[in-house]
Amino acid sequence: MAGGRRLSPACLFLAVALVVVVALPELAAARTRRYTFNVTMATVTRLCVTKSIPTVNGRFLGPKVVVREGDRLVVQVHNNINNNVTFHWHGVRQLRSGWSDGPSYITQCPIRPGQSYAYDFRIVGQRGTLWWHAHFSWLRATLYGPLLILRRAASLPVPQAPHRGPLMLGAADRRGPNVSDAYTFNGLPGPTYNCSGASDTFKLRVQPGKTYLLRLVNAALNDELFFAVANHTLTVVQADASYVKPFTADTLVISPGQTMDVLLTAAASPSSPAAAFAIAVAPYTNTVGTFDNTTAIAVLEYDGAPQQSALRSLPRPALPLYNDTGAVANFSARFRSLASAQYPAHVPRTVDRRFFFAVGLGADQCQSRVNGTCQGPNGTRFAASMNNVSFTMPRTSLLQAHYQRRYSGVLTANFPAAPPVPFNYTGTPPNNTFVTHGTRVVPLNFNTTVEVVLQDTSILGAESHPLHLHGYDFFVVGQGFGNYDANNDTAKYNLVDPVQRNTISVPTAGWVAIRFVADNPGVWIMHCHLDVHLSWGLAMAWLVNDGPLPNQKLPPPPSDVPRC
Ligand SMILES: *[C@@H]1O[C@H](CO)[C@@H](O)[C@H](O)[C@H]1NC(C)=O
Ligand SMILES: *[C@@H]1O[C@H](CO)[C@@H](O)[C@H](O)[C@H]1NC(C)=O
Ligand SMILES: *[C@@H]1O[C@H](CO)[C@@H](O)[C@H](O)[C@H]1NC(C)=O
Ligand SMILES: *[C@@H]1O[C@H](CO)[C@@H](O)[C@H](O)[C@H]1NC(C)=O
Ligand SMILES: *[C@@H]1O[C@H](CO)[C@@H](O)[C@H](O)[C@H]1NC(C)=O
Ligand SMILES: *[C@@H]1O[C@H](CO)[C@@H](O)[C@H](O)[C@H]1NC(C)=O
Ligand SMILES: *[C@@H]1O[C@H](CO)[C@@H](O)[C@H](O)[C@H]1NC(C)=O
Ligand SMILES: *[C@@H]1O[C@H](CO)[C@@H](O)[C@H](O)[C@H]1NC(C)=O
Ligand SMILES: *[C@@H]1O[C@H](CO)[C@@H](O)[C@H](O)[C@H]1NC(C)=O
Numbered sequence: 286m287a288g289g290r291r292l293s294p295a296c297l298f299l300a301v302a303l304v305v306v307v308a309l310p311e312l313a314a315a316r317t318r319r320y321t322f323n324v325t326m327a328t329v330t331r332l333c334v335t336k337s338i339p340t341v342n343g344r345f346l347g348p349k350v351v352v353r354e355g356d357r358l359v360v361q362v363h364n365n366i367n368n369n370v371t372f373h374w375h376g377v378r379q380l381r382s383g384w385s386d387g388p389s390y391i392t393q394c395p396i397r398p399g400q401s402y403a404y405d406f407r408i409v410g411q412r413g414t415l416w417w418h419a420h421f422s423w424l425r426a427t428l429y430g431p432l433l434i435l436r437r438a439a440s441l442p443v444p445q446a447p448h449r450g451p452l453m454l455g456a457a458d459r460r461g462p463n464v465s466d467a468y469t470f471n472g473l474p475g476p477t478y479n480c481s482g483a484s485d486t487f488k489l490r491v492q493p494g495k496t497y498l499l500r501l502v503n504a505a506l507n508d509e510l511f512f513a514v515a516n517h518t519l520t521v522v523q524a525d526a527s528y529v530k531p532f533t534a535d536t537l538v539i540s541p542g543q544t545m546d547v548l549l550t551a552a553a554s555p556s557s558p559a560a561a562f563a564i565a566v567a568p569y570t571n572t573v574g575t576f577d578n579t580t581a582i583a584v585l586e587y588d589g590a591p592q593q594s595a596l597r598s599l600p601r602p603a604l605p606l607y608n609d610t611g612a613v614a615n616f617s618a619r620f621r622s623l624a625s626a627q628y629p630a631h632v633p634r635t636v637d638r639r640f641f642f643a644v645g646l647g648a649d650q651c652q653s654r655v656n657g658t659c660q661g662p663n664g665t666r667f668a669a670s671m672n673n674v675s676f677t678m679p680r681t682s683l684l685q686a687h688y689q690r691r692y693s694g695v696l697t698a699n700f701p702a703a704p705p706v707p708f709n710y711t712g713t714p715p716n717n718t719f720v721t722h723g724t725r726v727v728p729l730n731f732n733t734t735v736e737v738v739l740q741d742t743s744i745l746g747a748e749s750h751p752l753h754l755h756g757y758d759f760f761v762v763g764q765g766f767g768n769y770d771a772n773n774d775t776a777k778y779n780l781v782d783p784v785q786r787n788t789i790s791v792p793t794a795g796w797v798a799i800r801f802v803a804d805n806p807g808v809w810i811m812h813c814h815l816d817v818h819l820s821w822g823l824a825m826a827w828l829v830n831d832g833p834l835p836n837q838k839l840p841p842p843p844s845d846v847p848r849c
């Protein structure tokens with residue numbers, strides 16, 4: 286993001302989140318729900334370190350926003366910190382409300398210090414767990430919270446269960462946008478870290494024999510995470526606020542940006558002497574750089590259990606090794622849309638436009654080696670790209686430029702549909718790994734059916750990239766290792782019940798194919814949700830033109846939308 290390389294926040298707390306939701310009456314009429322976000326600095330202490338961090342309303346883990354599908358949500362933001370800010374409602378479709386999507390310089394200019402902006406949108410046809418976070422530079426490190434959408438339908442496709450959630454998984458960092466010091470559960474790192482106090486551990490209390498719904502969000506800046514609960518099997522029922530065919534798993538994999546709703550059944554008579562079990566998260570990565578290789582622990586505590594004195598010695602669940610790509614692939618292969626009569630999967634069976642995007646790292650020439658900015662190989666600077674285009678953040682809002690049809694000097698509508706020079710994406714990298722730069726977009730006619738194959742590259746190391754699309758959910762119709770092969774792989778697509786998501790990890794040294802229908806006019810960024818890669822340019826944008834009918838056009842901007 287603009288300035289992302291330079292701006293270094295006072296601190297990072299990356300999180301897993303758990304939130305408890307009280308059941309609300311069913312079938313309430315659609316209404317307007319209003320929240321106020323006052324962005325202020327506040328002092329937070331974790332692991333014996335106290336720092337001043339940007340917060341919403343003075344709290345770290347920001348407010349829980351609760352709506353019902355069909356509701357209008359209005360969030361009045363006041364920026365009272367000495368930095369620009371915007372907010373993104375991660376996973377909300379924003380049907381014809383792109384002015385409220387939030388990514389800075391894409392759908393709005395930043396809310397400057399002292400300014401206000403009201404995000405105002407409806408939530409249509411979505412239910413489950415999503416989340417919100419800042420979308421300017423690295424500010425989402427501390428500015429985030431859950432967004433829960435209660436269902437409108439009277440009958441549930443999954444077993445009804447008391448809610449325990451959201452559980453926001455994050456991380457804490459003492460230096461800057463670099464390597465975190467700890468992973469966190471709802472902002473709490475737990476007992477595995479030095480100087481952890483009694484108030485540093487998140488505890489989830491349950492009653493024997495009951496089934497709970499956990500709402501999990503990976504809010505960490507740069508880390509895909511394994512998640513498991515000792516001696517408990519989990520049942521996945523939703524992903525990214527879409528229903529899936531329920532399946533059980535001992536270990537989950539959650540990428541930054543993704544959410545997962547899972548059922549946990551507490552044993553009728555737990556045999557553990559203390560009736561307390563460790564909930565653990567640890568990273569999944571193939572990065573060639575350094576990473577936070579710690580394990581964070583929260584506690585699943587049964588009612589009536591004696592107070593725990595020995596949190597550190599709780600039996601831990603066995604998690605896969607940090608680089609176990611096979612475990613990740615096996616887990617992601619299990620997701621299927623529920624595809625029921627009530628919640629059908631409208632999978633596009635034919636495609637109007639096909640795209641092939643090679644996604645990965647690359648290099649920039651380094652002009653100056655001042656203060657470690659040239660840490661790439663052979664004195665280069667790290668960059669990232671799609672089809673060798675590293676995204677340049679514009680200086681004004683792309684949506685504003687589009688609305689006024691003033692593209693000159695802001696964007697060019699020539700983002701390549703395929704890599705300029707094909708190569709063996711998962712083999713020996715080409716000699717020249719320098720990227721090009723630009724604010725290049727793909728223009729789409731309204732209602733175009735799009736297929737994108739996202740192919741990881743091994744340039745500077747093959748690595749998994751959680752790609753997030755704004756404005757749409759997409760169907761994940763295929764994935765595999767190695768180079769995508771149009772002759773053989775297309776025939777194996779699942780066009781019956783593929784999972785629908787807003788964020789999908791491009792497998793390490795592999796590919797994933799997604800489909801969506803461009804029925805939401807506006808400008809929508811698609812980017813890696815590892816913030817470090819986003820700041821290196823791993824992004825592009827779709828420019829979806831208006832349709833012919835009045836309800837297929839982007840409305841004018843709200844009067845208070847921030848200008849550059
Ligand atoms: C926001 O918080 C600051 C600091 O606590 C306070 O001075 C200001 O009045 C608050 N603004 C609003 C709109 O609540
Ligand atoms: C990143 O980490 C390295 C090694 O710990 C440190 O020297 C450097 O200052 C950090 N960078 C930032 C931006 O915090
Ligand atoms: C938990 O699982 C471990 C490993 O499978 C087993 O040894 C232990 O007995 C289990 N504890 C309880 C309380 O079920
Ligand atoms: C990360 O931690 C695991 C478990 O402690 C260990 O096996 C592995 O070697 C570590 N990897 C790195 C790169 O530090
Ligand atoms: C995973 O990491 C372990 C320990 O760091 C290493 O021995 C092993 O070769 C790695 N596996 C892969 C597939 O890279
Ligand atoms: C480089 O670091 C030094 C020492 O921390 C600092 O004084 C200087 O301003 C930095 N230069 C740049 C260009 O950031
Ligand atoms: C390293 O960079 C220098 C200067 O750009 C270049 O001449 C040299 O060929 C590079 N070496 C390798 C191994 O890429
Ligand atoms: C690409 O490179 C991989 C790894 O070296 C190799 O196994 C594969 O055969 C290569 N594919 C092609 C089409 O050359
Ligand atoms: C890439 O570099 C290697 C080693 O320097 C060289 O042998 C090879 O011919 C180069 N390949 C191309 C396509 O330039």
Ligand SMILES: *[C@@H]1O[C@H](CO)[C@@H](O)[C@H](O)[C@H]1NC(C)=O
Pocket residue numbers: 732804832
């Ligand atoms: C979109 O296109 C499909 C055919 O490809 C058509 O059936 C449908 O009516 C179109 N929808 C709109 C809103 O134009």
Ligand SMILES: *[C@@H]1O[C@H](CO)[C@@H](O)[C@H](O)[C@H]1NC(C)=O
Pocket residue numbers: 770772773
């Ligand atoms: C892929 O398809 C081509 C052409 O249809 C075929 O010749 C080849 O054997 C196939 N490769 C694999 C690995 O299935």
Ligand SMILES: *[C@@H]1O[C@H](CO)[C@@H](O)[C@H](O)[C@H]1NC(C)=O
Pocket residue numbers: 287288368369394395397680848849
């Ligand atoms: C904040 O946003 C304004 C408007 O785009 C811009 O001029 C300014 O440079 C930004 N400030 C920072 C620190 O990025």
Ligand SMILES: [Cu+2]
Pocket residue numbers: 749750751813814815818819823
């Ligand atoms: Cu990435």
